[in-house]
Amino acid sequence: MIQDFASWLVFSVIGMDAASHWGQSVHFFVYDTIKITLLLLAMTFLMGIVNSYMPVEKVRAWLASRKWYGTDHLLAAIFGAVTPFCSCSSIPLFIGFVRGGIPLGVTFSFLITSPLVNEAAVAVFIGVFGWKTTLIYCGAGIAVGTVVGTILGRMKLEKHVEPWVWEVQAGNAAQDNANRSLRQRLPGIVREAWATTRKVLPYVLIGITIGAGMHGFVPANYFERFISKDNPFAVPLAVLLGVPMYANATGVIPVIEQLVAKGIALGTALAFMMAVVGLSIPEGLLLRRVLKPRLIAIYFGSVSLAIVALGYFFNAVL
Amino acid sequence: MTIQVLGPGCHNCKSTEAAAREAVASLGITAEIVKVTDYAEIARMGVMKTPGLAIDGKVVISGRVPTAAEVAELLKK
Numbered sequence: 001m002i003q004d005f006a007s008w009l010v011f012s013v014i015g016m017d018a019a020s021h022w023g024q025s026v027h028f029f030v031y032d033t034i035k036i037t038l039l040l041l042a043m044t045f046l047m048g049i050v051n052s053y054m055p056v057e058k059v060r061a062w063l064a065s066r067k068w069y070g071t072d073h074l075l076a077a078i079f080g081a082v083t084p085f086c087s088c089s090s091i092p093l094f095i096g097f098v099r100g101g102i103p104l105g106v107t108f109s110f111l112i113t114s115p116l117v118n119e120a121a122v123a124v125f126i127g128v129f130g131w132k133t134t135l136i137y138c139g140a141g142i143a144v145g146t147v148v149g150t151i152l153g154r155m156k157l158e159k160h161v162e163p164w165v166w167e168v169q170a171g172n173a174a175q176d177n178a179n180r181s182l183r184q185r186l187p188g189i190v191r192e193a194w195a196t197t198r199k200v201l202p203y204v205l206i207g208i209t210i211g212a213g214m215h216g217f218v219p220a221n222y223f224e225r226f227i228s229k230d231n232p233f234a235v236p237l238a239v240l241l242g243v244p245m246y247a248n249a250t251g252v253i254p255v256i257e258q259l260v261a262k263g264i265a266l267g268t269a270l271a272f273m274m275a276v277v278g279l280s281i282p283e284g285l286l287l288r289r290v291l292k293p294r295l296i297a298i299y300f301g302s303v304s305l306a307i308v309a310l311g312y313f314f315n316a317v318l
Numbered sequence: 319m320t321i322q323v324l325g326p327g328c329h330n331c332k333s334t335e336a337a338a339r340e341a342v343a344s345l346g347i348t349a350e351i352v353k354v355t356d357y358a359e360i361a362r363m364g365v366m367k368t369p370g371l372a373i374d375g376k377v378v379i380s381g382r383v384p385t386a387a388e389v390a391e392l393l394k395k
Contacts, residue, residue, distance in 0.1 A: 088330075096364070169362055
């Protein structure tokens with residue numbers, strides 16, 4: 001339906017030639033912009049409802065009850081995936097978790113997965129790559145969080161957390177007025193969904209613009225010349241390039257799709273994407289408040305390694 | 319009356335503070351609005367997801383930006 005609308009608008013109303021480079025690029029832009037904006041609104045709204053009823057305080061209480069028979073890390077990673085929080089919350093969240101009875105490794109599982117699988121990125125991902133690849137991506141993000149959190153948990157890293165953290169008496173979980181009805185909650189949820197969409201949309205539009213330009217003008221398999229699909233260094237290189245990149249990484253996704261369309265292996269592209277979204281220098285600097293440099297290095301190093309491993313794995317099986 | 323806005327100073331915290339100021343103005347009451355930016359203090363008050371809002375030391379909003387009308391409603395209690 002959106003496809004028809006975009007075709008009608010670009011080819012009939014504007015009157016562009018469907019076979020021309022410009023026609024293809026503009027059509028791609030119109031189609032992707034409408035589709036992704038709708039997906040962003042739907043996804044942020046949906047996650048807003050989920051989070052209104054499953055706030056982070058409740059998640060902590062569940063995880064702290066520790067009746068999960070060794071699946072704590074997996075659960076924490078899944079909760080991390082469905083609980084969006086902006087990076088300004090990562091410190092209070094970290095303190096609230098480790099001082100609220102959740103082991104350090106389980107806390108890491110949550111912290112690692114949360115940015116990797118966030119609602120805005122998933123919405124754009126669905127729009128660009130489709131459901132199947134999105135599910136694979138989400139599964140991969142949760143796997144990285146589960147595995148790395150488990151390993152970090154075994155390493156006894158508590159001494160590399162800044163000592164003041166252990167002295168904070170984390171208060172009882174704050175009680176937001178939880179007895180509100182859905183009708184009372186909805187205006188806030190809609191407002192927040194709209195705010196999130198509006199915040200990431202400019203970056204997504206930039207990404208779509210670049211992607212649309214590539215769609216129309218870059219020849220097929222163009223990137224194969226630079227990084228062939230069986231180049232063993234492609235994945236680590238992609239991760240190294242991706243880690244320092246930041247700023248609403250959702251905008252990167254449409255560009256990545258075009259990289260894949262024009263000859264970059266999907267596993268390499270997914271690894272790049274995860275490195276961009278999951279690890280960022282500003283977040284590392286922020287975490288420095290609670291983690292000693294050594295632990296930040298271990299954290300970034302192990303997540304990077306896990307992403308590289310996943311990239312190789314996907315290139316081998318997809 | 320003291321209203322505390324909990325958060326390190328990101329966009330959401332500023333919106334929350336603005337909502338609190340508007341609510342106080344609309345009710346015509348006098349209240350001190352204090353920003354709590356210290357992470358340890360935020361955690362101590364039990365807020366894990368910012369922004370948070372506390373009235374006389376009791377956290378009433380956690381992890382979301384309230385409207386001025388909602389804050390006004392909470393202030394009346």
